[in-house]
Amino acid sequence: MAKFTLKINGQTHRVDVDPSTPMLWVLRDHLDMPGTKYGCGVAACGACTIHLDGSAVRACQLPVSTVKNQEITTIEGLSASGDHPVQRAWLEHDVAQCGYCQAGQIMSAASLLKINPNPTDDDIDAFMSGNICRCGTYLRIKAAIKTAAQQS
Amino acid sequence: MENNATTYSRRSFLKVTSLTGGGMMLGIHWLAGAAPSAAETGLDVVKETFSFNGHIKITSDNIIQIMAQNPEFGQNVKTSLPMIVAEELDADWKNVVVEQAAFDLKLYTRQFAGGSQSVRTTWKALRNAGASARHMLREAAAKTWGVPLDEVTTNAGVLLHEKTGKSVTYGEMASAAAEIPVPTDVKLKDLKDFKIVRSPRKNVDGLNIVTGKPMFGLDYRQKDMLIAMIQHPPAFGLKLKSYDAKQALKMPGIKHVFTIKLFPDKYERQIFDTRTFNEALVVVGKSTWEVMNARKKLKVEWEPITEKVECVHSFGSERDEITPAGLESTDQHFAKMAERAAQSANELRKDGDPEAAFKNAAFILERTYSAPFLAHNTMEPMNCFAHVTESKAFFAGPLQAPEFAEKSLAERFGMPLEQVEIQMTRMGGGFGRRAYAHYMLEAGLISQRAKAPIKLVYSREDDMTYGIYRPAYTATYRAALDANKQLIGFHVKGGGIPEHPIAADRFPASAVDNYLAEGWEIPSNLTIGAFRAPRSNFNAAAEQSFLDELAETMGKDPIDLRLEMLQRAKDKPVGKHDNYDPDRYAGVLKLVREKSGWDLPENKGKNRGVAAYFCHNSYAAHVIDLTIKDGEPVVEQVYSAVDCGIVINPDAAANMVEGAVVDGIGNALYGALTVKDGVPEQNNLNTYRIIRHHEAPKKVDVHFVQNDIDPTGLGEPPFPPVFAALANALYRATGKRLYKQPFGVKSVE
């Protein structure tokens, strides 16, 4: 066990956990922030995507001990009230089916648009291919990313 | 034909109460009383035992709260069912709140999501409830104003009396309406007056989803809750022999290591009591990561199982289920199936004289199709919270069929039903998998033993290697043609591990003079369960690929051939014909033909395939256009035509169909769960291939047949025909017919 001070969604949190604990479980089990989802634990599904200093990373692969001073953003902190352009576009296109993968999809999409404000279909495919949606909402995700690109 | 209009032998009742603080509440209690017909066995039976509870609340400040308690796994019923109520109530959708707080409500346990039945079975009950509430509001207004009832009209949540110009909101009249007796008979709206149903409405949980609010089973937590995980045998055909938990118990955060036994010896299982391993080795600790780590320190010895035969009850009937011993392998499965297919099978339906037709045939087309086990891989793995004490068994988790679980749970914990409470969470995908509540029972037994509230968590590996797969299937289709290349006989013989897929009365039954359907089965120790359109998902793939090849052999257009056969089934049906409606079946083919520009010369050069299917009371057809790039199929465009009767929420319905198309393409190309010596060869999403963004079709155009038929299923019917539409398009692109799923990409090169 070791103590860590983490900057998450603009706030400081302290946890006392095994240093190898992935951020995914720190968020879900220790900080009661279950918006970040568990899907595979092996970097294969993207459900756990969060931002580390603004870029998308898989929280299941990020031991808490490596975070240090870097800023973490989770789906709970992407915007104050669900009004990030990506979130608004998701609502406009009514993307979700079961919804389980969508936090990860949204965090990936927000990161993509930061790097590439006007992605082509191929850019979207390449960047998003690590995020599985078992319900098959890919077409709507792509449409929503394009809408968000126009608005941001 | 299967039409729900005739199956409303239901018991339902409405009950009105006043709300403290003003307003009315109309409780809707509705239990399906229809017994399954003899022809329906196994999972199809489920639809006949559907029941429903919900309510309409109108508060004095004019908030209209509608609660529909069907479990939500992405099929959008949490939005569409309240839309039906709001329509008949003539409410303003803006003022309608669909009850959201999944975690702080005591939900009833009379719901089932599965078999695409949610809307189909509630349609009339919900309309009735909405219309009754509206009637009571009108009657209250008529009394208050002293005007005749038929002069009181409504418009978007407002009661009006035109002559006097009086008007009040529903909220203002709600307390008075609570005093009005529930009408025994109400008139439903004319379909042409619908304002809410049939117009797109956004998912009521949309904002919660995009902001990451806790809604799913895995998100559920209670104070002082512990985390539990199960170490199940590494292979089907093994069971626990002994274990040493010394090291594991020394790991940080670990509280207990023990075993639980799911069902006692001689327990008589119900159909949804499917479980793969009866004894489970459990690790309980403070957090998920700690439990995951401690599991690695367990020293476990496993031993082979011995064959067992169990009696399984299925809605009044019973059958023996054999679980053979041994470590099975996929290669051996397919070899065994080929061998078994050559032997005689059970006759399921026979019309005319198929033997003679095949004997006299000038030409016989014979093709064999096969498909592997599939894992559901719901995005959210299995999990359940349980707190079992002496006086109460409480569960919270993602479950498609609590109705079937609660009885088993009550019996297993020796408690009356009232002491079992199941709170349903949103489900991160279902696809049939969550109709099997073994994880609830496991959670309950663990909580009881640990004397603590616990959440049982399946890792992805646990989830994928547990079983309850879509069965492995094979089927041989044969068509007899006369010298003029006319179809004179049709024969399908299908089998599977451990069940056969054949639906003998479906198309092309009734469309061919001489017809034979047969089935056979091989037992296995791999467990199986319903998977999005059970059996149909294989039948459609095989049969609709075969019809494509048959059309080519007969020198006919594939849509024309199907339409001719359907015409025959309509004009002069052969044998018993009560399964599908040839007109509606033809309708989706005609619609997809039109929308895809099937007959246009500019489309003739495209690599396109067509397929259609009927199941779960609805009809679907797809046309797929694809190209090949670097040996991989690129699906350029899909046209889908669906007849599911009245479409409640068109945009959400289109989303469902798009998802079914993506899911179908993914499973057809990549889906497979294989085993070697009893060990699943895929155990996570890096080895089990699921369709991803770049593999999804570029465009899906969804069209619904416009009619006024009561709504039928939508979650499942569009899924099965995707496989064959893809296979048929791949044939055009590559010149190769595909008989074996998954099609992969190599066969396309």
Ligand code: FES
């Ligand atoms: S849970 Fe991290 S990528 Fe799947």
Ligand code: FES
């Ligand atoms: S919406 Fe269900 S997994 Fe993406």
